[in-house]
Amino acid sequence: MVSPRTIRNLKREWRNNWLAKIGVALVVAILLVAVFAPLLAPYNPRSQSLEDSRLPPMGFTETENSTSSQFVNGSVQVVSERTTVNATWDHPLGTNQLGQDMLSRVIYGARTSLLVGALGTLLAMLIGVPIGLVAGYYRGRVDDALMRFADVMLAFPSLVLAVALVGLWQQAVWRIPDPFVAAGLAPSMPPDIVLPGTVIVVVGLVTWVWFARVARGEALSVREEEYVKAARSLGASDAFVIRKHVLPNSVTPILVLGTIQVAAIILLESALSYLGFSGTSLSWGFDINQGRDYLATAWWIATVPGLAIVLAVIGINLVGDWLRDALDPGLGGEGGSGA
Amino acid sequence: MTDDPLVRVESLQKYYYEQDTFVDRLLGREPQSVKAVDGVSFDIAPGETLGLVGESGCGKSTTGETLLALREATGGHVYFEGEDVFAMGDDDRQRFRRRAQVVFQDPYSSLDPRMTVGDIVAEPLQIHGQSDREGRRERAKELLERVGLSASQVDRYPSEFSGGQRQRVGIARALALEPEFVVLDEPVSALDVSVQAQVLNLLEDLQEEFGLTYLFIAHDLSVVRHICDRVAVMYLGEIVEIGETDDIFEDPQHPYTQALLESVPRAATSEHGRRVDALAGDVPSPRNPPAGCHFHTRCPYAREACREEPPAYDVGRNHEAACFRLDESHAYWESTPIAQNAADSEGADGVGESTGPDESPSEAD
Numbered sequence: 001m002v003s004p005r006t007i008r009n010l011k012r013e014w015r016n017n018w019l020a021k022i023g024v025a026l027v028v029a030i031l032l033v034a035v036f037a038p039l040l041a042p043y044n045p046r047s048q049s050l051e052d053s054r055l056p057p058m059g060f061t062e063t064e065n066s067t068s069s070q071f072v073n074g075s076v077q078v079v080s081e082r083t084t085v086n087a088t089w090d091h092p093l094g095t096n097q098l099g100q101d102m103l104s105r106v107i108y109g110a111r112t113s114l115l116v117g118a119l120g121t122l123l124a125m126l127i128g129v130p131i132g133l134v135a136g137y138y139r140g141r142v143d144d145a146l147m148r149f150a151d152v153m154l155a156f157p158s159l160v161l162a163v164a165l166v167g168l169w170q171q172a173v174w175r176i177p178d179p180f181v182a183a184g185l186a187p188s189m190p191p192d193i194v195l196p197g198t199v200i201v202v203v204g205l206v207t208w209v210w211f212a213r214v215a216r217g218e219a220l221s222v223r224e225e226e227y228v229k230a231a232r233s234l235g236a237s238d239a240f241v242i243r244k245h246v247l248p249n250s251v252t253p254i255l256v257l258g259t260i261q262v263a264a265i266i267l268l269e270s271a272l273s274y275l276g277f278s279g280t281s282l283s284w285g286f287d288i289n290q291g292r293d294y295l296a297t298a299w300w301i302a303t304v305p306g307l308a309i310v311l312a313v314i315g316i317n318l319v320g321d322w323l324r325d326a327l328d329p330g331l332g333g334e335g336g337s338g339a
Numbered sequence: 340m341t342d343d344p345l346v347r348v349e350s351l352q353k354y355y356y357e358q359d360t361f362v363d364r365l366l367g368r369e370p371q372s373v374k375a376v377d378g379v380s381f382d383i384a385p386g387e388t389l390g391l392v393g394e395s396g397c398g399k400s401t402t403g404e405t406l407l408a409l410r411e412a413t414g415g416h417v418y419f420e421g422e423d424v425f426a427m428g429d430d431d432r433q434r435f436r437r438r439a440q441v442v443f444q445d446p447y448s449s450l451d452p453r454m455t456v457g458d459i460v461a462e463p464l465q466i467h468g469q470s471d472r473e474g475r476r477e478r479a480k481e482l483l484e485r486v487g488l489s490a491s492q493v494d495r496y497p498s499e500f501s502g503g504q505r506q507r508v509g510i511a512r513a514l515a516l517e518p519e520f521v522v523l524d525e526p527v528s529a530l531d532v533s534v535q536a537q538v539l540n541l542l543e544d545l546q547e548e549f550g551l552t553y554l555f556i557a558h559d560l561s562v563v564r565h566i567c568d569r570v571a572v573m574y575l576g577e578i579v580e581i582g583e584t585d586d587i588f589e590d591p592q593h594p595y596t597q598a599l600l601e602s603v604p605r606a607a608t609s610e611h612g613r614r615v616d617a618l619a620g621d622v623p624s625p626r627n628p629p630a631g632c633h634f635h636t637r638c639p640y641a642r643e644a645c646r647e648e649p650p651a652y653d654v655g656r657n658h659e660a661a662c663f664r665l666d667e668s669h670a671y672w673e674s675t676p677i678a679q680n681a682a683d684s685e686g687a688d689g690v691g692e693s694t695g696p697d698e699s700p701s702e703a704d
Contacts, residue, residue, distance in 0.1 A: 225448050225451075226443045226444075226445055226448040226449035227448065227449055227450055227451040227459075229404075229409060229443070229449075230441070230443060230449050230509075230512070231462065231466070232409060233407055233409055233436065233440065233441045234436060234440075234462065234463045234466050234467075234512075234516070235432070235433050235436030235437065235463075235466055235467065236462075236466045240466060244451075244454075244462075245451055248451075248453045248454075249451070249452070249453055
């Protein structure tokens with residue numbers, strides 16, 4: 001499937017493109033963090049300690065003005081107190097309003113984001129690519145019917161769809177036992193990985209259209225190639241031609257789009273979590289939502305997961321750009337975002 | 340030998356209809372058609388090579404693909420060993436696919452760049468469910484060796500081969516199912532001259548070895564003369580002349596064939612500086628072909644009578660040509676010449692410097 005020429009192009013782009021290196025470094029780092037979260041996180045991301053709440057991240061001090069009314073000599077006096085809260089190395093990225101360690105929460109949030117990003121993209125591919133290939137290969141009425149259906153899906157606001165599906169399925173959630181915890185390596189960590197099923201399905205239903213469109217375009221051009229004609233002259237069935245010729249020759253732009261869509265889906269997942277549809281509380285979007293109420297007093301609760309999203313999305317997009325430039329110079333800047 | 344043709348094509352038609360828009364349908368407009376192939380008939384005897392020549396866009400490749408039922412014919416019939424190809428059921432059609440093969444012009448586009456040549460050559464066997472994976476691989480190696488490649492190249496990709504080698508792979512694929520009939524759609528047009536000769540020799544050897552019947556589509560007349568037993572000359576979707584190769588080349592009857600042969604550059608010192616009397620004008624659009632004899636707009640002998648369709652006249656020895664000049668008693672001889680063509684031609688070396696042979700363009704349709 002991967003020809004030597006492809007690898008050559010990838011290497012050439014790799015040498016000339018320092019952005020690609022940054023992107024790969026970011027993605028690899030986030031992947032490692034997500035996989036080894038139980039070993040890396042200093043605290044259980046769910047354990048609360050109210051006395052440590054709203055500690056600022058390292059390098060920042062926070063002054064708190066608290067006012068209280070007190071009876072002094074028979075009259076009520078308003079006393080305002082200024083307390084200075086110092087950051088501690090115990091919580092390098094601070095804590096949220098419940099005293100949960102932000103570093104641990106961001107580390108665990110990477111799991112949710114990458115899982116939803118990868119599985120959502122996979123689902124979108126599984127739906128979109130066959131539809132697109134069939135539409136492009138057969139053209140005519142089949143194409144019209146499938147693509148108009150895709151347009152309808154595209155016109156559907158993803159959040160409304162999410163609300164409707166969550167209403168139907170009650171935030172279906174799969175719990176997968178965490179292998180590190182099960183092996184006894186990190187006994188104090190959450191015992192399972194929460195897979196937000198509804199969010200993955202919603203994300204797949206919202207973004208498959210992009211894959212269908214790209215796959216259709218590729219199929220339209222591949223079907224005119226003489227090797228397709230040759231296969232048909234040998235008596236190959238349509239299914240055989242699509243599977244053996246059209247799909248392998250369409251795969252490059254689909255993969256490139258896939259990387260871009262992972263980033264778009266991470267954003268979409270964050271938006272859904274922010275609105276409370278995720279079904280898990282260990283998500284960057286969920287934390288941003290939590291931090292919204294404290295933006296004036298504890299800005300880091302929303303900012304830290306926000307930065308994590310920015311880094312992940314930039315990293316994945318840089319990898320996508322690298323793949324696109326190396327594999328398919330003709331694709332240009334297209335791709336579209338799902339959010 | 341000609342009594343029982345392997346392939347018989349009867350008034351084959353392939354029209355392309357322009358997509359009529361909603362407005363067209365509303366106004367009841369007649370859908371416009373492009374008559375790519377307009378009533379072509381010929382027979383090919385077993386073991387014979389029939390050449391099909393003509394300018395780019397005259398419908399030769401379309402003829403080849405339509406007679407293999409790769410494109411749906413608009414009209415006419417094709418009989419393969421007496422069986423109507425267009426009326427075949429699925430099983431018969433699949434058997435026909437096994438017995439009739441095609442080699443395409445472009446050795447770059449006709450091989451899937453993501454498959455190894457071994458897989459490409461074995462693909463026909465896979466499609467027809469013949470033997471297992473290992474057996475197919477062995478057969479692919481055999482075939483590669485038969486067409487002059489090495490069995491060790493079985494795992495290479497097409498991009499690692501030259502044009503001539505790729506065309507050999509294409510030929511090996513066509514031979515995998517041991518067919519009887521092969522349509523060669525300009526198999527050497529895209530190759531260097533030295534490589535052309537090798538591939539042509541290979542095709543001749545294979546024909547002898549396997550008793551193949553060829554339909555050889557080409558625009559290069561010297562190649563056709565080398566390999567073909569009989570030649571059919573096409574112009575604008577119709578066959579204007581058909582006959583034995585030697586008769587066509589030594590004694591062409593149709594003015595178009597004559598012009599085509601005239602335009603071939605020759606490698607002889609006596610030919611140095613020979614003026615090539617190229618045909619005037621361009622090929623008319625097949626969307627709106629001239630009435631009557633399609634060639635009358637460019638024919639140096641055109642007369643008013645040519646606005647009618649000429650029948651094919653038998654000039655003996657299986658040689659037929661469609662021109663009124665072959666009928667000495669036809670009204671053609673009394674009608675008036677059409678002016679604009681006569682000027683260039685009958686005044687022998689007239690004015691108007693000719694621009695060189697535009698008859699054999701290097702690119703095909």
